[in-house]
Amino acid sequence: MLFPTATFAFFFFTVFIASWALRERMGWRKLLLLAASYVFYGWWDWRFMALLAGSTAFNYLAGLLIADSSGKLRQRVVVAAVAVNLGVLALFKYYNFFIDSLTDVLVALDWQRDLPFLEIILPIGISFFTFQGISYVIDVSRRHIPPVRSPVDLFLYISFFPQLVAGPIVRASHFLPQLERKPDLSRTALAWGLLLVLSGMLKKTVIAHYIAVDLVDPVFAQPDIAASGDLIAAHYAYAVQVYCDFSAYSDIAIGVAALLGYRFRRNFDRPFAAASLQQLWQRWHISLSTWLRDYLYRALRGDKRDAGWRMYRNIFLTMLLGGLWHGANWTFVLWGAIHGIGLGLERFVKTRWHAFKTARADATPPLPSRRPGAAQPPADTASAWAGAFTGWFVTFHLFTLSAIFFRSPDIQAVWSYYAKMLSFTGGFEALTPFLLLLTAGAVAVQFLPGNLFERAADKLCDAPAFVFGLMLGGGLVLIDIAGPEGVAPFIYFQF
Known part of the structure; x- marks a missing residue:
């Protein structure tokens, strides 16, 4: 679903009206926006909704575990969480690139081998929602933000449809507090x-x-x-x-x-x-x-x-x-x-x-003023402009x-x-x-x-x-x- 299309205009008009109708019921409003976000993402290929949900669920659990652990265990959980996020991204986005590059190296060395190629479809927006998940678990580990206890809040943060497929990369510390406040459509x-x-x-x-x-x-x-x-x-x-x-x-x-x-x-x-x-x-x-x-x-x-x-x-x-x-x-x-x-x-x-x-x-002594309190000569604006x-x-x-x-x-x-x-x-x-x-x-x-x-x-x-x-x-x-x-x-x- 592309932004500048009639389909998105109808979709957004519906979400806009329904979301503001639910502005007094924050829980239902979040669920509406979450459902709308998954419809928006699934419009391209519904099969990757499971990838988005799985990534979010993993980071939700990782955030809770990081918050409840300390010392070396905390560091290991953080490293593991980041590694899993990057591993999923590497599989979908870079697997065949690395295989192609390795094949070229082996051919150059006359060590050609049959390497496993996979027909992988790149999910739209995977880099963006993966980076948001990584930033969330790292911020929790650094104690910049507390872990999210409500699964709905984190699922909505990761999948919020305006920024889901091409950014901007929104920080949890900036977005999550807004979910706790009653929204206001000011002029x-x-x-x-x-x-x-x-x-x-x-x-x-x-x-x-x-x-x-x-x-x-x-x-x-x-x-x-x-x-x-x-x-x-x-x-x-x-x-x-x-x-x-x-x-x-x-x-x-x-x-x-x-x-x-x-x-x-x-x-x-x-x-x-x-x-x-x-x-x-x-x-x-x-x-x-x-x-x-x-x-x-x-x-x-x-x-x-x-x-x-x-x-x-x-x-x-x-x-x-x-x-x-x-x-x-x-x-x-x-x-x-x-x-x-x-x-x-x-x-x-x-x-x-x-x-x-x-x-x-x-090394250069200052030039004396002609009289006490006299203004210094103006800076060379021409050289500054140049x-x-x-x-x-x-x-x-x-x-x-x-x-x-x-x-x-x-x-x-x-x-x-x-x-x-x-x-x-x-x-x-x-x-x-x-x-x-x-x-x-x-x-x-x-x-x-x-x-x-x-x-x-x-x-x-x-x-x-x-x-x-x-x-x-x-x-x-x-x-x-x-x-x-x-x-x-x-x-x-x-x-």
Whole structure:
């Protein structure tokens, strides 16, 4: 069941009405949302409802056992719980990838063997609900949250349909307390939710769709015959497509949750305006970036006291595994490695530059003021702007160029794409002014103030009810007119 479809609109309208009718009966409301979440997930393939339920039941029991144990037993239960979660994820997502890789190694060594391949269907959203289960048992072990005693609460937390199949990755410490409070559909939440839903619909059904269908898909499908100008344009366009596609799902998920009375944290915050790789990863897929920081990087002892080669090792390993999380392909592994190396180099340069400036300042005596209390000369704003632009330019192009790994089916296709793109043979054949406007416009709006949605929602709070209806109805009609027939699945469904 896809968000921007008539089927989901009918489903959500039914759930919306029924859930608010039960707002005084919290137990029944939770059961309704839980049942709706399993219907939503089972709409794709009902057989994997058992996997979702089994994963949740396991983490529920693990949380209780962790809370009731101590010492080495507690540590062993935590390790076992994380291992089982990762084992299930590895079986469905990475088994054939590892078998293929092992087969290639054996062939290269002339030790070819018949290895067991399995026809495994990748369940939608398995990475997301697995990560939520892992974060829950680790938070219980760290005593950040108490164990959930109500099975319904944990089952609803893991399976809540707005974020179930493509995130954002919601923390138990943020969501579970909301289940204990009586929901309230304030005018602020209503305005916020409607604006996010409309924003997501626009980005997915208009911007991401036209960029993909008219430029990215045909160019990446046959890069050998595409003009180099189109290859250059397509690699920018694909980065924009991924952003619009995934942030659209996050917007709709956060908006739908708000309309049901629950607040999710922002998952994207203008990443293409970032002036450094560190800043970009603080703004892109924030729920995954913070998850990797809190449960992987810090597990590798990557805290502020970490220094030297170990810090750079931990950064690299975190991004390498983050790349592998995105897909069972060496292209994703190399994509993660590129960003791990980039973050490490960026940290190294910043550290050395800071040390240089500190030493220079200590060695240079301050210039005396012309008179007591006189203002110091203004900072060199031109050099500051130049530095910020350089940082943005390098960051943006590292991200877009590395996105070719993200989109290509294998390593050979990546090198072929780069070679043809850098040959500079041929102009722009697939790129049109409309596609250029969509791509450049999607990047340009990243430089607008980050609180525009909040300000717009505040303005709408005082508007009459019919204004909300007109905004939703009129927005959907305009998006439907501008958009295509049918909707492609979201990119992150495969993760």
